[in-house]
Each structure stands twice: as structure tokens, then as C-alpha cells.
Amino acid sequence: MSPTLPIPADFTGTIQDAGHGSVVRRSVLPGGVRVLTEAMPDQRSVTIGFWIAVGSRDEAEGGFGSTHFLEHLLFKGTPTRSAMDIATAFDRVGGESNASTAKESTCYHARVLDTDLPMAIDVITDMVTSALIEPEELETERGVILEELAMDADDPIDTAHEALAAALLDGHELGRPIGGTAETINAVTRERVLEHYRQWYRPDELVVTAAGGLDHDEVCRLVVEALERSGWDLPEGAAPAPRRSHVYTGAEISEGLHRIARPVEQSSILVGGRSVHSLDPDRFALALMNSTLGGGMSSRLFQEIREKRGLAYNTYSFSAAYSDVGYFGLYAGCSPQKAGSVAELMVSELERLAEHGITDEELERARGQLSGGTVLGLEDTGSRMSRLGRAELVTGEFVDLDGALDRLRAVTAEQVQTVAQRLAASPRATIMVGPDVQADVLSGS
Template identity: 50%
Template sequence: MTELLDLDEVGGRVERTELPGGLRVLTETMPGVLSATLGIWVGVGSRDEGPAVAGASHFLEHLLFKGTATRSALDIATAMDAVGGEMNAFTAKEHTCYYANVLASDLPLAVALLSDLVTEACNTAADLESERTVVLEEIAMRDDEPSDAVHDLFSETLFGDTPLGRSVLGTVESIEGLTREDVHGWYRDRYAMPSVVVTAAGRVEHQQLLDLVGAAFGQRLSGDARPAPLRLGEPAPARPARPAGLISRRTEQTHLLLGTPSMGRLDERRYAASILDAAVGGGMSSRLFQEIREKRGLVYSVGSSLTHYAGSGSFSVYAGCSKKRVPEVLRLIREELARVTAEGLDAREVARSKGQLKGGLVLGLEDTGSRMSRLGKSELSYGEYLPVREVLGRLDGVDEDQVRAVAAELFAQDMCLAVVGPYRESDLDRL
């Protein structure tokens, strides 16, 4: 059965159909554009991995582009380049997405290519060995970029040796240890239809995509399997796994993240938390930016971030500065968080943050890719599609007392510190 989920000037026409076998198809029709973005989502990510296969989901994402039963890697690349399209993929903690952006007239090609990757990849031993080197180079590239490395270090410091604490990329040791049986077995077991969602946005018609998907997935769309249940996840930890983490490196800047556990993505307080995040460190008018960069010129970059997973999440503040300024920057961050905890935000700050979030949400939906992504994340992460106007309404419904309550809970918790820079372990207590 096809459901009409949204039809207005903000959200466009959104339709959803659940096919036999548990596969779900969602479209958002945007008549004013000439392109379409297609995504095939699989509800598996690094959070599903044990230590022995850490990085398998991301490794597999790479490997699927190496060829299928009927197409070589060159065939796949040539077909997409010939129509001026773009095809890529990404792996996250809780899902993997393969996507293509094409002219609307080339949507059949995009469906054929992406569905072939997801259902008919060969994952040969030879391809595994060549791509292993590529993934190891990606890990090395992450390690060479301190501002990237500190984020993985923060996750490890906050969540410990758990799936949420481990990097999506895996480790050098885990990647070197993965066999063809490990990766292909992961593909065979995890890429089943109940875990797959197909989304498209742009100049698309829902029935057209249903026809294309039906032809591409064929016999896999059989049986009465239900979609995979919504991932609930473990609740947020009561405190960080450890107080501090360090990657000692000779860098010109020290990169640091100070943060704490936060609520999961289904928690209704997430709207108040997002307003708090925007006011504290979400833009050039935020408290941290004004206090640390504009007034004192201590940093080039400073800001906060709120991340939600199933059942858990994190709030963190990032800053990059010279080693001699680190103590003062950390002091100012802590003082500002303490001030917000004690006093909350005033009405003007709350109103400004609402406007920032609402404007960012609507402006972020100006292209087909962002709308396609919103459909996929809504289905896999929330189990429902919230029209844009409803999200705007929920943000409008937040008041100062709700923001103050979230601040008091978040910032009163134990915090942890992740540091990449020229330090020794003995320096961490002082920081």
C-alpha cells in the first residue's frame, strides 16, 4: 500500500510504499528541478560490528564498487560518467548509503547500477586485497589530520571500547585481519531486503520508481517479511568511559574536544537540546564564538556539536589553538557552560537560535540530495516521516524553561576531554 505522507509548499509530495520482502520505497516529488537523487540505504553500520570485524561495513562499502556479476568497476564508472552523473557512498555508525545524482531522465540507469551493487557484488579475494590498501590509506589520511583524529578519539574516550566508541573506519589491525569470508559474509547476512530502504527526490514519480525497483530487485521482493524493526540502542552511559584521551603529536595547534553523554534521537528533549547547542556554539553569534574568538582572539575555530544515536548521544565543544592558550580556552569553555547551567538562555537567545535552526533546515532542503537523505534517515532512524512544517512547529514550541532544564542535565554531568597535540599523558590531569 502506498501512503501519502506530505503535500505542501515546504515538503513537496512525499509517498511511501512497503513492498513484499520488507523493502521500503519513499519519494519526494520536486517538479521545479531537472534532476533526481537516488539513495539505497542499508540499516547496518559500524555499531553492528564486534572488535574482530571493526570497519567491515565501511570496507564493504568500498568493495561493492569493484564489480558485480555483470559489470566491472570500469563499466560502473563509465556508465555514470557518460550521463554526467555522480555516484558515491558513505558509512555511518548505524547505516550505509549508496547514492547517485543524475538527470531525471537517467533515473532508470541509476536504479540499475545501484541495485546491482547492493545485490550482486562479487567481493572477490583479489578486489579485497587491492581495496584493503585503499582503506588503510584512508585511515592514514584521518590520522594525518588532527581535527579529524580528535573526533574519533573523543568517541573512544566517551563511549569506551564499544561499537559507538570505535571508529567507522576500523583500525589498522582489524582491517589487516579481515578476510574475504568476513566481508562477503557480512554482505550476505546484512544486506537483506528487510533492512533496505530506497529513497529518491527530484523530478520523480513514485510509481515510476516502484516499477524500476520491482524490475531491479526481482525475486528478492517476495515473501511476507516485515521491515527490520526500528533500532533502539543502548541508553546513554551515566558518565564517560574515561576522563581524558590523548594522541601525542607535534602539531602547531592543539585540537581538543570537551564533552558529555547526551540523549538519544527519539528523546523529545532533542528540540530543546538543539536550541541550546545553537546558542552555545552553533554559529558566529553563539556564546563560545563571541567570547573566545571575537572578544579575545584565542582561536580560529570553536563551536559545539550535538550528536544523536539510537538510545544515546553526545554533546561536545571543539576548539583548535596554540598549546600556550589551551588552559585559558578550556577555562572559558567551562565557565560559559557553567553560566548557561545556572542562568539558562534569555528569550532573545532562544528566539535567535530557533530562527537559525529553522532557516538552516529549510535552506538545507533546497537540493535533491538533502531531501533524499532526509527521507532515508527518517525511515531508518525514526520510523516515521515528519513533515518540515511539523519540525518547525516543534522547534517553535520550545521555551526557555525547557532549554534551561536540558542545560542543567547535560552540563552538570561528568565531562571528558580528547586532545591531539604536543602533550604527554602526565599533562592530562593538569588540563
Template identity: 45%
Template sequence: MAERHDHAAAAREHTSSRAVARVCAPQDELPDAVRRSELPGGVRLVTEAVPGVRSVALGIWIGIGSVDETAEQAGAAHFLEHLLFKGTRRRTAAGIAEEMDAVGGELNAFTAKEHTCYYAHVLDTDVALAVDLLADVVTDAELAHTDVELERGVVLEEISMRDDDPEDLLGDLFDQTLFGEHPLGSPVIGSEESIRAMSRETLHSFWRGEYTTPRMVVAAAGNLDHAHVADLVTAALGPAADGHTDARAVPPRAATGARPARAGALGLQPDESEQAHMMLGVPGSGRHTPGRPALAVLNTALGGGLSSRLFQQVREQRGLAYQVYSSTVRYADAGALSVYAGCAPERLGEVVAVVRDVLGEVAAHGLTEAEVARAKGALRGGLVLGCEDTASRMNRLGRAELDHGRQRSLADSLTRIDAVTPDQVGTLAADLLAQPLTAAVVGPYDDVADLPASLRDL
């Protein structure tokens, strides 16, 4: 087991760690308590020491997601998320679970469109176990034929569960409608057809070809010492790194210049649900385009809280829907701002009309100073409160390193939010919300012709 470490040693870690092979970012370029090293094989390690806690959240992030899959591989990254926990050459599936349960820890994974993360949350005394377990699972799984068949059934059940949840089904339908044939339009989970056809050889080839150490980021936050974690990671990932001795870390995913989003499309998935589930949205810019703080303010004021325009207009003043909110996504090549609402089928036309009116009003006239001030306050509070636990901090570290190759301090993020002006938000809203709307609907409608005119005439 790892011993607890005195954080006063942090100032000495750049000389005490034998694991720092090439690059240790200048500490004046990193937020306080954050340390970064590039380890053998191109693995990047980013840690944040969090005083006063007794836990550590640690994740192995891989810069590979569903957008990197071919048609034959559709759903492979998510399928592997299941399979890699089924056993390694040193551990059985039961053994993996028993080791983590014995220390009261959490072991899990998630797959997204542009990355995958395998993570653990443990007491600070069990960091060595967490590193060893995660590295073993990610780099030395067996992928036995019997396990592939077993988990194939589990993934197919997960697809069925998605199909039974109209809101989840709607999210995939909206992406498909907005991004079309681009990989961003494909569901992370794959399709029933692709999962049934997926061979063990296809999965193994994708895993070995894509889950390489130059694409890995190890992020950790909690009561830790960077040098100690670096030694643990170097030892645990050593065998996988040996094949990439001279490799440099893969840089953040760059924008390709492609414009995958399609404005003005309409998608429908008939479903015998009691409610109509609707999503309206517009294409947005990718994450490498400036303006994220202004977009966050706009989104929050539109549908990010109880005082937002959409919540007030749709629910509070008219009682048309129980749930209504807006959200944003930003990928390397594109992004989107969307509005979700669930309502009685007979009210869908009115809900759509109100949402369109709100978006049109903000596009034409922007937000008031009071709305901008409230949104900025909500974002500041959410950002700070979201960093109160080690898991959230670990996620922030991993995503920042994979997406941007740099870390931003909490203070810097707060300053950027504070600097947003109503004029900036108004300019963004005029550009973004004036685009033709894309819509997706899941509900009791057999054909697009059955939808209300306010949707058909977008």
C-alpha cells in the same frame, strides 16, 4: 532510460503501481509530496516529488553500520563501501564509472555508525540507470580476491590520512573516550590491525548476512513519479528480495537501555602538530528521547554560529582560537554534546577554562530570550535552506525512515522549533551541562601530565 513523468499522476500512483506489495502509508500521515510504499522483500520506498527541478537524488540505505560489527569485522561496512564499486557480475569497475560519467551523474556511498548509504544524483531522465546501477552494486558485487587486496591498501591509506588530520583523529578519540568499549566508541573506518586481518570470507559473510532487503530503504527526491520509481526498484531488487518473500521491513533501531557513555574521562593522542586540538563534551540521550528541538536550540546558541557564546568568548573577545564550535549526535542508545577548539598549545589551558566557564554559566542560568530567538531563527533558516536541493531532501527521507519509521514535514519541524521556550532550554542545560566533562586532546603532548591543569582537573 526513464522518461520524465507528469506529477499530476501522483494522485493515481497507489493504484497504478504493480510494485506496491503490502503497505502504502495513509497519505494524510505523510508530508505533502512524500509517498511511502513497502515493496516485495520488505524494501521500503520513500519518495518526494520536487517541482521545478530536473534532477533526482536516489539512495539505497541499509540499516547496518559499524556498531553492528564484531571485533573480527571492525571496519567491514566501510571496507565494503570501497569493494562493492569494484565490479558486479554484469559490470566491471570501469564500466560502472563510464555509465555514470556518460550521463554526468554522481555515484558514491558513505558509512556511519548505524547505517550505510549508496547513492546517485542524476538527471530526471536517467532514474532507471541510477536504480539499476545502485541495486547491482549493493546486491550483486563480485568481491573478487584481487579487489579485496587492492582496496585493503586503499583503506589503509585512508586510515593514514585520518591519522594525519588531527581534527578527524580527535573525533575518533573523543568517541573512544566517551563511549569506551561500547561499539559506538569504535571508529567507523576500523583499525590498521583489523583491516590487515580482514579476510574476503569475513567481508562476504558480513555483506550477505546483513545487507538484506528487509533492512533496505530506497529514498528518492526530485522530478519523479512514485509509482514509476516503485516499479524500477521492484525490478532491480527483485532477485535479492526473492530470498525474503514473506519478510517484513526491519523496524527502526530501538534503544536497548544500555548506557554506554562515560562522563569525566580524559583521552590523549600525542601528535607533532602545530596546534592543540581539544574536544570537551557530555553524554546525552538517544534519539528516541523527546527534546530534540530544545537540544538543537541549546547547541546553536552555544557554538553554532558567529553570534554564539563560545565563538564570541573564545575567538572574538579573547582571540584564543581560530575555530571553535559545538555539535550534537544522537544514536539509538545514547548521544553527546561536544565543543571543539583548535589553538596554540600554550593557550590550551586558557581555552579550556573559558569553555568550562561558558558551559557552567549556561548550566546555571540558561540562555537569554534574545539568544533563544537568534538560535531558533538560525535553525529555521538552516533547515529551509538545507532542503533546497534534492540530495539534502533524499538524505532527510532516508534518515527519517531508518531512524524513526516516519516522515516529518518541513512545516512540522519549523513549528517544533518555534515552540521551544527559554525555560525548556534552561532545564535541559541544567541537566546536561552539569555532568562531569569528558575530554580528548590531540597535540604535542607526551603524557596526560603535560596537559594544563584545567584539563586534568575536569
């Protein structure tokens, strides 16, 4: 079996049989529900995720924050289970349950013993299909979410990251914060949240992924039975919802310096620009470039800014990729009086990489770092469950471990330099979060 396999929308069958009992399979169930599993016979646990391809970017005006609101509300009860029933179901078996909202997807997931998988499927299906979203619970969670947003606003690093996304995707749906703002959360009504729920939580949008000690056919049977109990209409032959388009719809970049005053002792600095989307062929070269520039203690940013000059405790680079666009950034936290020097050093390291490329030793070190991280990251059922979700919703292909490592090994130093040149030439925004003393430091930026 090839280490890389495209996943057509109607594909049902074995994606990969790696031997030793490890098998990846996919089925399309009635209603267009998709189920992908990775059987790992040596595991006594299973991690299962129910994915909906809806994120904060999909919210309509007047409903900003609804996706994250639903993440909270689905744990608050159904016609057959109270919030306490849902929590107790997992606690009594030593399991874990949680959910996450992103800009392009939402996932409700649990990790349980293999013998408790039927319970996990039944409970999460009930939550996803039959949430009550009662008015009093919504008001309670409105307060909880406002506290969550206030907590994030108190963190200057979180504030800087949100500001960078907004600047690089000015006016674009991906530039909005996932959880909304205090203003939008206070304004959103139960009717708008319910409308969002009914629009997106339907069979053709549902993807179930699971990894661990499981049987694929049994998982499919349990999912169908649970969905039938929920009352969802599951017509035979219904097609899954199409994956997202990779055609970019466009957004401006708010270039230059953006200052956000905070009464803190240290300035948080982010410098960033546009990057590659989630299927761009340059994404593997970008990963190696990011590792070399700011991916660890041996990276150029860490060595130059912290080790040699002592200007910052923490500095790194990062990238974020979505279906149609991406961005990158350079971060450092430092004394406000040194903010200008640190920002210039970060940019100069990127430009030096673009002009002179990387050494053979740096390339091998980056490959080793990413290869090791990839292998170690797939040693638990949760990461493998998430890999299946990404394969189905984002890339449309399954890449096994050997395939992922092969792609990293195939990247050349010239490709890494080309990506660095692409990023260095991108219009940039600079975010400074800290005390007002920094206001004159980058006046020329």
C-alpha cells in the same frame, strides 16, 4: 495532512500531499523492501539512495571495518559490470554517484537527470545485490582504506573526535571508529566481509528513497524489476526488518584528561559528555542550546574565546545522536600554552548557560539560525532524499518543513536551560591532541 506522521512498518500510501504536485509516498514491496519518494515536479533531476540499516556498530569481533570495506567494494564490480562500467554509467550522463558509511547505516546514492533514473536504479541495484568482492579487489581496497585511515590520523581534529567518542562510549560499539583501525583492517578476511555482506544485504533491510522529478509507481516498478533480475528472493507479504531499539545497553565513560601527542603547532581540545538519543524529546531544545553556545560567529564560545580574548581561531560546540544514546562536545584549536585556559573557558560557558539560562534575544536568534538552515537545507533533492531515509530508519515519522519549524518555535528558554543543566551535570572527558608541551597544562583536570 498533518505536518508530522508516524510511519508504521506496514504502511503503504501517501504520507503527505503538500499541493503544487509535491507528494511524499511510501510502499512496501515484495520481500519487505521499502520505497519512499518525494515527487518534486519542478525538478529535472532525481537523487536516489539505497539504504541498508547496518553501520560500524553492527560489526562482530574479527570483522571490524567490514561495513566501510563493503562501501568501497560494491563499486568494484558485479557479474555483469566491471568497476569501469559502473563509473562510466554515471559519467556518460553527467550524473554523480557515491556512498557513505555511518555508525548505524550505509547509503549508496546517485543524482541524475530524471530521464536517467532507470539506469541509476539498475546500476545501484546490481551493486547492492550482486557485488563480487573478489580477492584481488579486496586486497587493493585494503590498501586504499589504510591510506584513508592514515590521512585521518594525520588530522589532529579527526583524531580528537575519534578519541572523544571512544572515551564517552568506552567499550561500546558506538565508540569504535567507522572505518576501523589499521590493525582491524589488516586483520579482516574476505570471508568475514562476505559474511557481513550476506547477513545484512537482503530485501527486508533495503530502503530505497528518492526525491525530484519522479513518479512513485514507476520507481517501485523499476526497483522490483531490477531486484528480480538480481536473483533476490522477494516473497509476497514479507515484513520489513524492525527499526533499531531505543533502549540503551550501557557503556562506561572514561572521564578526565586524555592526551595524544602529535608533532603539530596547535593543540586541538575537545571537552564532552553524554547527551540525548535521536528520539529524545529534549533534542529540539538541545539544538537551540547548541546554536546559542557554539553554533556560529554570534555564539557564546566564539564571542568569548575568539572575539574577546583572541585565544583561538576556531571554536564551536556539537552533538551526535544515535538510536539509543548521544553525546555532545566543545571544541577549540589554540596554542598549546593556552590549552588549559581555553578548556576552562569552554566549560565555564556551558555552566553559565546551565546556571543562568539564555536571553530572549538569544533564543530568537537561535530559532532564526536553525529555521533558516532547515529551509535552505531542503532546497535540493539530495537533502530531501536523505530526510526520507532518516524518517524511515531513525525516527519512524515524517516531519515536513512546517512541522520541523513548529517544533523549534515551541521550545522555551526554560527547556533550553534544563538541557544545559543536564549536560553540565554529565561526567566529562577532555581530549588534548598536540605537542607534549601541553602535558603539564591540564595536570589538574
